Amino acid sequence: MRATLICWLLLASLLANVGARSPVLPKFDVDIITSLDSEDAKVDPKLVRTLLDNNFESGTLSPWYDESPGYVNWRVENLASPSEANSTAPKPATGSQYVRATRNADLASGLAILRSPTFTASPGDRVSFDFWIRSKRPEGNNLELVWVVDRTEQQLVSLSQFSTLSNYEWRTQSAVIPVDVPTEGVLVFYGYCGSNYEDAVAIDNIFVESSTYTTQAPASDCIVLSASFGTFTSPNYPSSYPENANVCWLITGAYSITLQFNNFETETGKDTLKIYLGPTISSELFADLSGSYIPNQITKYTESMLLVFTSDSANSYAGFSITYQIVFDNQQRPLLQLLLLLQQLLLIQLLIQLLIQFPVPKLRHTLQLYAKLQRNSKLQRGSQIQRNSKLQRNTPVVAV
Ligand SMILES: [Ca+2]
Numbered sequence: 543m544r545a546t547l548i549c550w551l552l553l554a555s556l557l558a559n560v561g562a563r564s565p566v567l568p569k570f571d572v573d574i575i576t577s578l579d580s581e582d583a584k585v586d587p588k589l590v591r592t593l594l595d596n597n598f599e600s601g602t603l604s605p606w607y608d609e610s611p612g613y614v615n616w617r618v619e620n621l622a623s624p625s626e627a628n629s630t631a632p633k634p635a636t637g638s639q640y641v642r643a644t645r646n647a648d649l650a651s652g653l654a655i656l657r658s659p660t661f662t663a664s665p666g667d668r669v670s671f672d673f674w675i676r677s678k679r680p681e682g683n684n685l686e687l688v689w690v691v692d693r694t695e696q697q698l699v700s701l702s703q704f705s706t707l708s709n710y711e712w713r714t715q716s717a718v719i720p721v722d723v724p725t726e727g728v729l730v731f732y733g734y735c736g737s738n739y740e741d742a743v744a745i746d747n748i749f750v751e752s753s754t755y756t757t758q759a760p761a762s763d764c765i766v767l768s769a770s771f772g773t774f775t776s777p778n779y780p781s782s783y784p785e786n787a788n789v790c791w792l793i794t795g796a797y798s799i800t801l802q803f804n805n806f807e808t809e810t811g812k813d814t815l816k817i818y819l820g821p822t823i824s825s826e827l828f829a830d831l832s833g834s835y836i837p838n839q840i841t842k843y844t845e846s847m848l849l850v851f852t853s854d855s856a857n858s859y860a861g862f863s864i865t866y867q868i869v870f871d872n873q874q875r876p877l878l879q880l881l882l883l884l885q886q887l888l889l890i891q892l893l894i895q896l897l898i899q900f901p902v903p904k905l906r907h908t909l910q911l912y913a914k915l916q917r918n919s920k921l922q923r924g925s926q927i928q929r930n931s932k933l934q935r936n937t938p939v940v941a942v
């Protein structure tokens with residue numbers, strides 16, 4: 543691994559010298575990425591997905607990080623105080639801070655690498671960003687964006703065509719992250735910057751957005767289960783469901799959701815019922831069910847749940863019947879109040895039972911008896927006090 547890095551540094555050094563003379567674009571080495579892949583092992587890829595957006599106004603790259611091997615590094619700079627004053631950036635569309643491939647005092651050329659932590663991309667996810675790129679020679683510099691999964695890079699964007707002497711424009715670029723199923727991977731920006739003072743590569747407003755399909759289609763096209771309880775089935779149940787079925791059910795605004803499977807029979811591995819703990823297929827996949835095993839009852843404390851049933855083009859079975867029960871979020875307070883009321887009712891019932899055990903005449907007798915006992919005990923205490931005070935008076939005072 544170290545040998546690879548040394549080789550690469552030698553290559554970068556060579557490129558630095560070549561880059562000063564002619565606009566040769568570097569060939570990127572996958573090993574660079576994988577050799578630097580240990581830092582984010584502790585970060586949950588599902589959680590970090592929502593943190594990737596950065597407009598750099600806070601002055602930090604996080605959660606992106608600089609993996610540049612030398613010469614040129616990513617630095618967040620302010621429009622008011624650019625790190626390379628000879629070639630100041632145009633004003634960004636919003637804010638004043640952005641990240642720039644910044645060279646040393648000698649303006650040595652090189653490759654700057656900006657890398658995301660490993661995160662889970664869902665189908666349709668799209669990355670967008672603003673960029674400014676300039677060079678003394680046409681196409682002399684480049685900004686590439688690649689998607690890396692299992693040490694394999696896939697180029698999403700290459701922007702050298704915007705690298706001209708006269709370019710002073712921030713532009714927006716976007717690309718779909720190419721995944722068919724939720725996939726863990728890394729986004730990497732490669733910024734190659736030459737050694738002329740006019741050379742510049744800068745990035746701003748990185749956003750990773752879910753596609754319209756994943757965020758909206760299930761919510762609008764699905765069967766919305768809005769009653770507190772009920773039963774839903776696969777199409778045609780108990781007859782065979784159709785081939786190429788694609789049906790979904792959506793529950794939202796819940797506090798908890800319970801599913802009781804009355805029957806379940808689908809083609810194993812081909813015709814599946816997927817249960818997501820959230821409103822879209824980008825949400826956490828809780829279960830991927832198929833076959834003839836009837837699952838146990840499920841109760842999940844989740845605001846929403848999406849169930850998606852799909853079948854392939856052959857071999858259909860009876861499908862499923864599921865009884866659901868939803869405790870809606872706004873039912874929680876009334877439910878707690880009801881429980882408190884029940885508790886009070888139980889106390890009242892205990893009192894009533896006591897009264898039944900002591901019928902009223904008997905109760906009056908008991909109270910009279912209690913009053914008499916109280917009087918007697920007062921009298922006894924009174925005579926005891928009198929006796930004690932007599933005793934005290936009769937005790938001689940001993941002079942010291
Ligand atoms: Ca900004």
Ligand SMILES: [Ca+2]
Pocket residue numbers: 809812813853854855856857858
């Ligand atoms: Ca099938």
